[in-house]
Amino acid sequence: MSEIAKKTQVVIVGGGPAGSLLALLLHQQDVESVILELRSRDHVLERVRAGVIEYGSGATLREAGLAARMDREGFVHEGVNLAFSDRLLHIDFERLTGKHVIVYGQTQLQRDLYDAIDRAGITLVDEAEGVDLHDVDGGSPRVTFSQDGAEREITCDYIAGCDGVHSTTRDHIPDSIRQTFERLYPFVWVGLLSETPPVSDELIYANHPDGFALCSMRNENLSRYYVQGSAEDTTDDWPDDRFWETLKARLPRAVSDRLVTGPSVEKLVTPLRSWVSEPLRHGRLFLAGDAAHIVPPTGAKGLNLAISDVVYLAEALAGFYATGDETGLEEYSDRALARVWKAVRFSWWMTSTMHRFPGMSNDFDRRLQKTELEYLFSSENGQRSMAENYVGLPL
Ligand SMILES: Cc1cc2nc3c(=O)[nH]c(=O)nc-3n(C[C@H](O)[C@H](O)[C@H](O)COP(=O)(O)OP(=O)(O)OC[C@H]3O[C@@H](n4cnc5c(N)ncnc54)[C@H](O)[C@@H]3O)c2cc1C
Numbered sequence: 001m002s003e004i005a006k007k008t009q010v011v012i013v014g015g016g017p018a019g020s021l022l023a024l025l026l027h028q029q030d031v032e033s034v035i036l037e038l039r040s041r042d043h044v045l046e047r048v049r050a051g052v053i054e055y056g057s058g059a060t061l062r063e064a065g066l067a068a069r070m071d072r073e074g075f076v077h078e079g080v081n082l083a084f085s086d087r088l089l090h091i092d093f094e095r096l097t098g099k100h101v102i103v104y105g106q107t108q109l110q111r112d113l114y115d116a117i118d119r120a121g122i123t124l125v126d127e128a129e130g131v132d133l134h135d136v137d138g139g140s141p142r143v144t145f146s147q148d149g150a151e152r153e154i155t156c157d158y159i160a161g162c163d164g165v166h167s168t169t170r171d172h173i174p175d176s177i178r179q180t181f182e183r184l185y186p187f188v189w190v191g192l193l194s195e196t197p198p199v200s201d202e203l204i205y206a207n208h209p210d211g212f213a214l215c216s217m218r219n220e221n222l223s224r225y226y227v228q229g230s231a232e233d234t235t236d237d238w239p240d241d242r243f244w245e246t247l248k249a250r251l252p253r254a255v256s257d258r259l260v261t262g263p264s265v266e267k268l269v270t271p272l273r274s275w276v277s278e279p280l281r282h283g284r285l286f287l288a289g290d291a292a293h294i295v296p297p298t299g300a301k302g303l304n305l306a307i308s309d310v311v312y313l314a315e316a317l318a319g320f321y322a323t324g325d326e327t328g329l330e331e332y333s334d335r336a337l338a339r340v341w342k343a344v345r346f347s348w349w350m351t352s353t354m355h356r357f358p359g360m361s362n363d364f365d366r367r368l369q370k371t372e373l374e375y376l377f378s379s380e381n382g383q384r385s386m387a388e389n390y391v392g393l394p395l
Contacts, residue, residue: 018289018306019162020113025314036128052300054392055099074104083206137283167291185272208250272296280333299347
């Protein structure tokens with residue numbers, strides 16, 4: 001414990017992907033930081049979450065020397081498939097944009113980040129409890145916390161709130177300044193993991209009159225499938241048989257005929273919402289990642305936004321320490337939010353286009369949804385726009 005510095009340049013609250021990558025990018029630009037993480041290392045490493053790395057996120061990780069295992073073990077996906085009216089449309093990312101995405105689990109990425117943090121000698125305090133911020137809008141910010149029952153304090157120049165959706169650092173932005181924007185979707189995703197070969201080499205997103213379905217994968221013998229459920233559903237409502245029957249019914253016949261089913265090894269229910277808190281800066285505090293915004297998983301953007309936020313924040317902080325110029329710090333919130341909102345738009349569009357909304361039987365909204373999909377199926381420009389957003393807009 002005695003090795004925890006009492007003073008550093010940046011205290012980072014939260015050691016998820018945003019906090020860990022920020023510490024590494026800062027370290028590479030000679031900026032010192034300490035990470036305070038509430039959970040144990042094993043807990044953080046066991047959380048199964050995102051799996052799609054945008055093209056630009058992959059390039060960022062590569063430039064930072066963090067992509068060796070991703071490039072070895074990740075799966076390059078040159079497109080995705082959309083299923084609608086028993087037809088399958090391949091959105092060919094490589095042909096339409098010259099780019100691709102990489103399917104690589106967030107758990108694996110988190111392990112790569114922690115390994116790199118250890119190699120770099122960055123202090124990561126696990127199980128840091130009761131983290132509290134002081135003098136955030138004054139000249140002498142400090143962070144207090146306890147570890148193993150001992151009270152600790154670190155003084156610093158800046159604080160990065162990377163503490164995820166239940167962020168408490170965010171609460172230090174006064175209500176009079178903070179604005180939140182939210183859209184709740186009236187359904188959930190029921191997810192099932194099975195030790196079976198994936199039904200397709202690439203993801204399949206299906207729009208069916210009964211609801212959405214998604215075929216995804218972790219590796220050659222580990223498949224991840226999702227079906228849309230009702231807002232009040234729990235995993236108890238979805239025994240394996242019901243799940244597989246529902247999934248099969250929502251996929252084109254040519255796909256469902258080759259689906260290999262098996263016992264679930266994990267099942268989860270994920271609510272869907274879009275949510276943004278603005279601004280991302282107050283005084284000496286900066287927010288990044290899920291602490292500041294949540295998107296529904298449909299566009300696979302959450303993890304990628306955490307990465308783009310911290311790329312901008314690391315640039316701004318390193319720029320300040322190198323030159324004393326605060327322009328980058330002043331522009332961080334607007335710069336990051338401009339990209340965040342484009343991902344919020346795309347995730348909302350994919351969610352709206354691919355799901356059945358309550359009350360949507362044969363009405364105006366369903367007609368529009370069908371027309372949107374017919375347009376995509378028939379227009380290369382429409383497909384290019386989707387591909388451009390899916391592989392990720394430039395940083
Ligand atoms: C079930 C699930 C499925 C998902 N699927 C996808 C997907 O398919 N595609 C996608 O792109 N995104 C997905 N996401 C979102 C993606 O996982 C997040 O966007 C990403 O983890 C954001 O990284 P982060 O570092 O900002 O937040 P987090 O990963 O949440 O990390 C925040 C860290 O802060 C720590 N912390 C919290 N409070 C404190 C505190 N008071 N003091 C110290 N530390 C604290 C937490 O323990 C955590 O380690 C999914 C999320 C979930 C929950």
